[in-house]
Amino acid sequence: MTHLLLLHGAIGAQDQLEPLAQALSDDFLLDRLNFAGHGGQPMTGPFAIDIFAEQVMRYLDNQQIDRVDIFGYSMGGYVALYLAKMYPHRVRRIFTLGTKFEWTPDIAARETKMLNPEIIAEKIPVFAAALEKRHAPNDWKQVLSKTADMMMGLGRANPLVLDDFSGIDLPVLLGLGDSDTMVTRAETEAVLNRLPNARLTVLPQTPHPIEKADVRLLQSEILSFFK
Template sequence: MKPHLLLLHGAIGASFQLKAIAAALSEHYTIHLYDFPGHAGQPLPDAPFSIQFFAASVADYIRSHQLEHLTIFGASMGGYVALHLAATQPLLVDSIITLGTKFHWDPVTALKESKMLQPAVMVQKVPAFANALEKMHAPNDWKVVVEKTADMMIAMGEQNPLQADDFKNIGIPVLLLLGDRDRMVSFEETIQVYKLLPDAGFGVLPHTPHPAELVNAQLLAAIILDHQSSPKPVAG
């Protein structure tokens, strides 16, 4: 029986953006594409968006589908949610791969990122993107999804959901990946978390910007499979 692979998309995104990655790994895993609450037409919750809320929703999915021997691949916010799940409910996941996950959150960073999530400005400056979001999240109002995400970022800036001690207590294997052309996530913040995790790997994807749908899926799959099959060093 194949091990399970659960793919988690990024903020204001949808699982279909990860279909190329899923296809590249489907020979080796039983694939699960998951849409966060309020995204891609999933029921929009009354509760605020938060990493904690999303991690709880993923935990419910894992339990309801009885997923064992589970690896989670998380793009951007999806990676942060996966690590929060591992920190708070470690028995639910066996290993994690993240791509382009932003770890450094403070008020200045949160304000900068949230300013790019203003629906009225997006309609004016990036109308094609706004139109894509409208179609992506229908029948939900895409503007509400964006506003809830901006509010979540502000809250993360006030209190980062994952602190240094949380990373130190994640005992499962974690592979942190970053595109060399990612303008949202820095090498410094990724390496800082890499050094905190007890069992971590770190890799850089060449010619790769932040959006997960632009990644070379075959290259990513090869890196993931190599990491998953590599023997772990024995301490001594």
């Protein structure tokens, strides 16, 4: 069996991908990790795509994995494609789901408004409690703050511009939920049109949060692509 690395999204953790991991456990050697500062991992500095990519590289080296297939949800998909740009010899194939590619100062400012911990604690206390549990012993509010800083950095200087995708020639499947209100089809297709060896799959009745995705449908898409 081949290795399949599952990468979680921003303000998330590997536990969110556990239902998917269980569904795929008979078909792959599954690898998972929590990015620094997420899921209780130590806060080692700022959040940034290149820092998370280097963390993945250390994981692959420590596990003696020469090349790996990657399923990346949201930010995890962005990290996967950044790895393919920087270390193409270490990545075999990539499946992204709900990955946002278009970042400008205005877009970053809009997205960070949804990361206000005071508003979340007041308006969505159940979500605040889930974040607190997910990232303990780290302060979940600090996780949100560092994520907001990362997003603003993406808005100022996107580490993956459209021309970069033209140089990523490994097989890529771009997944998008038809009900995703964070990621547009236009920005996804703009990346699709630059990637030399890619296709798009649109998942029906699928919003952005990974918890709301149909695990069986996603399992089928993953098996079809990687197998």
